[in-house]
Amino acid sequence: MAYDYDLIVIGAGSGGVRAARMSAGHGAKVAVIEGDRPGGTCVIRGCVPKKLLMYGAAFSADAEDARGFGWNVEVEGHSWSNLIAAKNAELNRLEDIYRSLLKNAGAELIDGWAVVTGPNQVTVNEQELTAERILIAAGGAPQLLDVPGMAEHAITSNEALDLEIFPEEIVIYGSGYIALEFAGIFNGFGAKTHLVYRSDLPLRGFDADIRREIATALQGRGIILHPETTISAIADNDNGKQVSLSDGAVITAAQVMAATGRSPNTGGLGLAETGVEMGGRGEVVVDESSRTSVPSIYAVGDVTDRINLTPVAIAEGHAFADSTYGRINRVASHDNVASAVFSQPPIASVGLGEAEASEKYAGITVFESRFRAMKNTISGRAEMSYMKLIVETASDRVVGVHMMGPDSGEIMQGIAIAVKMGATKADFDGTIGIHPTAAEEFVTMRSPRS
Ligand code: NDP
Numbered sequence: 001m002a003y004d005y006d007l008i009v010i011g012a013g014s015g016g017v018r019a020a021r022m023s024a025g026h027g028a029k030v031a032v033i034e035g036d037r038p039g040g041t042c043v044i045r046g047c048v049p050k051k052l053l054m055y056g057a058a059f060s061a062d063a064e065d066a067r068g069f070g071w072n073v074e075v076e077g078h079s080w081s082n083l084i085a086a087k088n089a090e091l092n093r094l095e096d097i098y099r100s101l102l103k104n105a106g107a108e109l110i111d112g113w114a115v116v117t118g119p120n121q122v123t124v125n126e127q128e129l130t131a132e133r134i135l136i137a138a139g140g141a142p143q144l145l146d147v148p149g150m151a152e153h154a155i156t157s158n159e160a161l162d163l164e165i166f167p168e169e170i171v172i173y174g175s176g177y178i179a180l181e182f183a184g185i186f187n188g189f190g191a192k193t194h195l196v197y198r199s200d201l202p203l204r205g206f207d208a209d210i211r212r213e214i215a216t217a218l219q220g221r222g223i224i225l226h227p228e229t230t231i232s233a234i235a236d237n238d239n240g241k242q243v244s245l246s247d248g249a250v251i252t253a254a255q256v257m258a259a260t261g262r263s264p265n266t267g268g269l270g271l272a273e274t275g276v277e278m279g280g281r282g283e284v285v286v287d288e289s290s291r292t293s294v295p296s297i298y299a300v301g302d303v304t305d306r307i308n309l310t311p312v313a314i315a316e317g318h319a320f321a322d323s324t325y326g327r328i329n330r331v332a333s334h335d336n337v338a339s340a341v342f343s344q345p346p347i348a349s350v351g352l353g354e355a356e357a358s359e360k361y362a363g364i365t366v367f368e369s370r371f372r373a374m375k376n377t378i379s380g381r382a383e384m385s386y387m388k389l390i391v392e393t394a395s396d397r398v399v400g401v402h403m404m405g406p407d408s409g410e411i412m413q414g415i416a417i418a419v420k421m422g423a424t425k426a427d428f429d430g431t432i433g434i435h436p437t438a439a440e441e442f443v444t445m446r447s448p449r450s
Helices: 014-025 040-045 047-068 080-105 177-188 208-220 310-325 354-360 374-379 408-420 425-429 439-443
Strands: 005-010 030-034 108-111 114-118 121-124 127-136 140-142 169-173 192-196 224-226 231-237 240-245 250-253 255-258 262-264 297-299 339-341 347-351 364-371 385-392 398-404
Touching (some): 005 310, 014 030, 014 127, 040 047, 047 177, 177 208, 177 339, 192 250, 354 398, 385 425, 385 439, 398 425
Parallel strands (some): 169 192
Antiparallel strands (some): 114 121, 121 127, 385 398
């Protein structure tokens, strides 16, 4: 049977664009359907704008630190609107690059919202298109909790990146990646920042020591923590948003930001109606080759709710293209995926936390280092850095590495290669450090924690 295309990709985010480009490069006739801006969550509403704002926010602490080194620094305010304009100009540039990447690869970009109407059929702009295969790469979106006033009065990370007026006081709900990153951004630009979360410590799922360390560091930076607390209602009045907390307190703030998780963008896509198996959170269920229960339909990235990170979506999209059109059979590896939380200070990790490692292995040995970064001695900043190595005792293999401190994301990328290769503690010990750096601590930890 003749189809209009070999492949239709729904979603021009990181995973979809990589799959489309590589498939077209292998000779497939490809269309990509996108109703919003090419680039997707990471480029338009996530990683990129977030990190630009994070860089901007960090200058206030840099200015404080500079005084310890003899600089007479006076920060005379900040123009939020200038920053947002500069950020938007950069996003426009990146969006153009994404459009060119698709064009140069020979993939056709169609502007519109797609609905899957059959195993080989998609409707967009009231037009029916057919393809031998369909790849769902529609991403995810912030989810709002069912709390009175939340839907009407709370913003999400989408709006937080584009606020016209900088909020002098903000309540952030949640303590995951997004909550901590935005707390660092708003706090850095001078907002009185509250973090409200239901657990005892931020970042559930991370190593317990890292969670304790970051709670102390966030407080040290001036963020007001409200652990074991939920938001019971939000109302609007002349002074701002009135946020009622479960402990009875009421905060009046200029903005409330919900950072309580994200859910897959599958509503209205027509997948269940086409026979695609869906999971309980609305995610597309796939096998390790990213194939759904309908053999001609595949899915990659956040829409599958596996590991919701941009580089993972890219790896899944690339593996799909190589395996399907490039005759290079491979699957994307989901083992030992390193990640960073760009909080201030940042956190990065690869492998298992201590609790997971002790559950998995008969015996583990833990090495840790808690120190004041050299820059902080003269700057006078009391903040500590923390590093931790978790080793399977029997094999001497390093199975978990965690860090909180400056540049931890940059440091962890190299460590992740070693862990992925199965490096042992002896390999770490046999590596000469680069002096003076914080990273050298990872190769000089000699005594296990008692
Ligand atoms: P996370 O899953 O990291 O955090 C969600 C937060 O919402 C948690 O604190 C959670 O609390 C809280 N929460 C969820 N449900 C409720 C509830 N019913 N009542 C109260 N609190 C609730 O989600 P994010 O939105 O921060 O990020 C989504 C994903 O995006 C991340 O998991 C990550 O994969 C990705 N991401 C990665 C980034 C990076 O790589 N730097 C940056 C941003 C996002 P609890 O912990 O108690 O469950």
